[in-house]
Amino acid sequence: MWWAGNPAPRETVAWNWMTVPMTLFDGRTQTMSVDFGAYIDPLSSTMLCVITGVGFLIHWFSTEYMEDEADFGRFFTYLNLFIAAMSLLVMANNFMVLLIGWGGVGFASYGLIGFWSHKPSAAAAARKAFVINVIGDIGLMVAIFVMAWVVGSTDFSVVLHGAFLTPPGEGQDNPVFPLTQAIAVFLLVAAYAKSAQLPLHTWLPDAMEGPTPVSALIHAATMVTAGVY
Structure with missing residues (x-):
């Protein structure tokens, strides 16, 4: 693995997706730039190995399991879309790309x-x-919009490295404090929905109604781990 000797994250930007002028929570005005790219670190690399490894085995099994289905092509279209979307999720370089x-x-x-x-x-x-x-999607979207309003960025490097640290001695008197709590709640809603945690767990047992490879894909450390990730 490449991170064994060099664990430093690597980011590659493909293009500038959007540039948005905005007014932040504290009244400052600035232009927020959102890039479309990939961010690779040991965690995302491990997740990619799980996604592609499990995905390969399920694709292989499905070629025989689904060979008599009339909609063979539609099944593999959805299956490939699932693997591609999961890969994009774990390689995203900011929260907007992750949302896609x-x-x-x-x-x-x-x-x-x-x-x-x-x-x-x-x-x-x-x-x-x-x-x-969709409940989880809404939770994630609201959390991202509040992050952007407070910080002026959706980049992981900005949001996850002290952007929300409360200055010493201010604690709950800091006007940003309630917003950070709201962000945490909405992120939890998103994670609970995607990883099938109480009380948003009822969809997971019913997922067995799909073909057997689908049940394996959703239950076997792929989709349900997206919420944890």
């Missing part, structure tokens, strides 16, 4: 769980997974 992967995973899981949509139970399971995942 996050939403893509939810959409692909909806298509996979409801693959046999002619079965009422499968259609109901897909709808339940979609609704609960």
